[in-house]
Amino acid sequence: MTTYKTFITIDNPDQVVLSNLPFQKGQRVRVVILTEDDEKAAISQRFRNLFKETQSLPGVNEVTEVEIAEEIQAYRRGE
Numbered sequence: 001m002t003t004y005k006t007f008i009t010i011d012n013p014d015q016v017v018l019s020n021l022p023f024q025k026g027q028r029v030r031v032v033i034l035t036e037d038d039e040k041a042a043i044s045q046r047f048r049n050l051f052k053e054t055q056s057l058p059g060v061n062e063v064t065e066v067e068i069a070e071e072i073q074a075y076r077r078g079e
Helices: 036-055 065-076
Strands: none
Touching: none
């Protein structure tokens, strides 16, 4: 399946007009409409899911805030 991507701004929410498309008359196409905001929201949700998954890994809860602070200080000292 070939993908064609274009961006338009909705002037009338009752209809979407696409013009100058690179398709032949009678050719079947699949139309999927995505808003830009939804894509950003989906990425944000994937990050939240990743953070939850990472935080639930075995051993993660065993690291204390003090140990994290010490590790940061050692890194800053070049150790």
